[in-house]
Amino acid sequence: MAPRHFTRYLVVGAVFLFVIIIFSSSSTTSRAGVIDVLQYPEAIRDKIPTITVPNSLRWSFQSSPHKPPDQRNSTHDGSSWYSDWKWLNPFSSSVTLDQDRIVLPPLHERPPIYTFYDASAKADQETKKIDKEFLLSWRRAWWAHGFRPVVLTDAEAMSHPLYQTLHAKGMPATLEQDFREWLAWAHMGTGLFASRYCLPMAPYDDALLSHLRRGQFSHLTKFQGLGSGLFAGEKSQIEDALKSALNSVKLSAFKTITDAIDSDRFKTEQPTSLAHYDPKTVASKYPVLAELIAKEPNKGRCSLLKLMQAHLHMTWQNTFSTGIVVLQPLAAHTFTLVKPSMDLARLLAECPSSILQSACPPNRPKCTPCTGSKLTVNTASAFRNTSSLFTIAVVPHPYTMITLTNLTTDISVAHIRRNTDRDPWITAVTRDILGDARGGPSRVVSLKDAAASEYGSSRSLWFTTEHFPASFYSPPPPPKSPTNDRPVEEKTAPFPEDWLEHIDWHFGFRIPRTTISHGESLPPVPGPERWAKIPAGLPAERKKAHEPDPPTEEAAAIEVELLRQARETINSKEEVVLKIREVAEAWNLADTEAWKFVKSFRARQVVERLKFEEEESAFETGAARGNSRWWGS
Template sequence: MPVQRTLFGRPIGPIHPRKLAILLASVALFALFSLLFTLPSSIPAGPSLSKFTAGHIISLPKFPKAFSPNILTVFRPAAHAPPVQKNSTSGDVSWYSNWSWLTPFSSSVTLDENRSILPPLRQRPPIYTYYDRTVKRDQEMKNAEDTLLFTWRRAWWAQGFKPIILGPAEAVNSPFYAELQMKNLEIPLKNAIMRWLAWESMGNGILCETLVFPMGDQTDHLLAYLRRGEYPKLARFDKLGRGLFTGSKTDVMAAIKQALANPELKLAKDFISAVDAKTFYIDPEHGSLAYYSESVVKERYGKLAAEISQDGPNGLITLNKLINAHMHVTWQNMFPKGIAVLKPKPKHMNTLVEPAHKLAEFLAYCPESPLPASCPPNHQRCSPCVSTTPMVTTTPYTYRNTTGLYTIGTVPHPYTMAVFTQLRSNIDIPWIRRVSNRDEWLSTITKELLGNGVSGAPRISKFKEIVASPHGTSHTLWIPAEKDMATDLGWTFGFTIPRNATNGHSETPVPGPERRPIPVQDAMNGLAPSNPEEIEKEMALMTIAKEFGKARTESEEKVKNALEAWNLADTEAWRFVRAFMARQKMEREQWEEEEKAFLGG
């Protein structure tokens, strides 16, 4: 007796062969359409290596041009590339600022392999200081004050602000200027009110003395608040006196009106005493601000105060050196675990990371200071460089997200990485395809952070966050390997980077090496350094790598394209860092171009 099959309790009759064929055809069509619509979204955008491997591996059959650009995207409409933004090109480097900057591969957004996607440029809130250049001074005093103004501008720029120097020309634009001129006030009080008139003419922002400097981590809550550029109350800071004010244009105007309407204005010593005490909100927190006022210098740096009183210009130059040294020591205290210079392949990368290692040594040096054992006014319990072991410089092969550790990374182009890995310059396509590892540089430096079983896409997203996030910009520095070390990194750190300074500890004067302390071996350094012959070869390869980026033959161009296609994530990291550094430099140069026409520019 035949078996009766059922479905949900109902008997199923025999299926006709014709109906069975229709059912199978429907299933096949559904599978085909699912493949066409879902597969393209899972394929990362990027160049193909197949055109470089002809003659070396078996080629896949090619579809006719009627199916171009890609048979898998025939149902997708063509898309225009994002418009070119203003000031988004520097030499051969181009970028596109967008909130989707953490997208693994920029070409999926920009539709251009050579155009990197960067985070939107953070708005720099203006911070103003007042300097009256019309006051008669000798040339030495002018030069000394200009040096101090330069240090002030650089320190605030490094913390994410836009420093602007105001003068009497801005005060004249205030609607209160005529009223002030009609009042018979002493020169010091009149100049104090002129500062406020100049500030009022500019609008919202921060009014700061030229002797107030930011000395703290960029992630400090006070500096982060000031960078937001929103000041709901007219405020000053406890124990800073007239050092720094914040407020809106409306509040500043109200305070000026109150001061000018004060019937006892002539008896006031400064602007603060000319208005009601309730005009200002007094913020007790100012731990990241250092104010080198006359009273502070007399109280804490008596030797320097005596020099300033005896010789004003030389005293200001000495004060400037002290401020620079305090900013450097403050930076060193923020990273007690030292500086890590990434060296993914320790055996053959000495020459490649040498500029970064030299920069780390300069940063670890004790700065030149007229008072070596002193601390900044806002941090009296600092650790002066002369009284402690100097910063440790290590060369780990991977990035470590460790509190108190500053990281300097050298990012090579895949060609540079290939020649240093193999210690030879004759790279060919068969070696790329059959021997070399994909994205070796990025996989190595993110190995401890993300593990081994992770593809290039999440690695590059994490790397971009490390480079360009607010925390990353203050705790790491990334440099393209093929370019010389920038000479303007003082604008990144906020202080002058020493070149010839002490290393913070003494060695025995006995010339014999047996009496000298044994250097500490860093366990993270990995393999032993190269021998002299290999160092010489590395230097030659570094020259070849730099020249390779300038001019290439047709065969070298194929090798370059093949390497970039095989190492998509490494190429993306290299382009991202180049674009990020180029945009930073362009931003500062444009600001300098704008300010040079004004007072103190």
């Protein structure tokens, strides 16, 4: 008796044979055939059918034999990258045909936001220095939220054709100054125009900020209650509004340019994400500060700047109310490896100092001051995709991870292949979101998305060990004897100032340079109150791995030396040294791709900011800018 479904099997087999016959029969010999008939004797090859692959299928399975062209500003400090939409491909070499060239996501176009600074105004050196500090704070805050902040001067205003008509109108000096600022904006074109006291006071993905980043404005826009804090518009809308205002017969009776422009030309929106620290707002919400500004202008303005910085920092802390987590997936012998991340996390968790510690931003009256609930800092063995949690991670090179795991740099090829697991770091990092059954390629894609997507990059910060100077990895100082009346002391993290300045631009505010110690615990062994909190529901075996014993002074010194030697190996050009490094990379393809990707992504961020600072240095010299700038090229 025939088995069940025998008829069904016969039908499927018949269809399969029919398809083979259709695609394999051909009257002519094709060079695209899978079987090379020339390798067989003549009597046999006449009987072998030639399999012809359709051109459409043959094209779809072919990859380009040529490397993609080099792009401008695509190398820095030993890293090379190629910006393309294929950046989520597991391995960049399949796109770039180069083992050392990494595919990164295309840079998002930053819409311009302008402010005006009257460099010709008479003021003492101290006042000008404070003005520059305000401009720096303004640029840094808008840059961190995805905009391109540009400082305009009289040079741009004088480049506009209508500039010559201002004096002939006989308008008040304050109104004429408003027109000069708008003429400078009109000369540059479409974008945002803001006061240097107007800051984005909201998370990166806030709805209003996301709308403004698109750079599309159907109407000339102002914001309710902000006064002259922020405007948005297209070039044609700005030009029409200026011409209409200058032709008004009541021009000399107006006090501000918004009074002179017909209200029908404006569309009004709610400034839910914007904070404007103009004199009116300061007087109503911060009267103590207003009094100080009236009595001692320079001292009061410095206090105002600190308050603005504190509010930016506080808003960031409120966004990540769950806390900051430092990834330490392979906890054994990696305390020194993650030490710079822990130091940075503690600086971010510090309460910013200002004249009004418990005051909230003008647009966020129900904020949570840092003094009431300080941000927590913990370690975690795996990445968690939580919107209220900020993640800091250090991605080690596979060779670095092997030396730390084995506590020796005497590593052979045989040892790597026989005694080490493949891709242990990325497997541990992605275990919570992908489980244990997934392979390296899918784990690389998840890590790239977490580190470099628009959503992920605003909620995490990824480094490699090579991003930190070697001095970062140093043994902790010897412990001091605790006393009951031990005073509060400040501890300065071992970060160079220029390194911290770059990180300031990532967050949009000046990170505190010191942490406050109250004597809760002493290095090198943290007390129980500073140990990482174990997430609820963690299995017993995971708990043990999550809470290893802290290192002794001797163990910490060994880790420092291993990290130093590993860095030398990775940067070495010697053939013998390169061989063991290449073996470590080949055995850990996913870990290597993650390390190269993060290294190149951070390098491109540095290049982007340095290029921007070079271009924006023009306002220091008073040179006019226009079509020769990036938005007109």
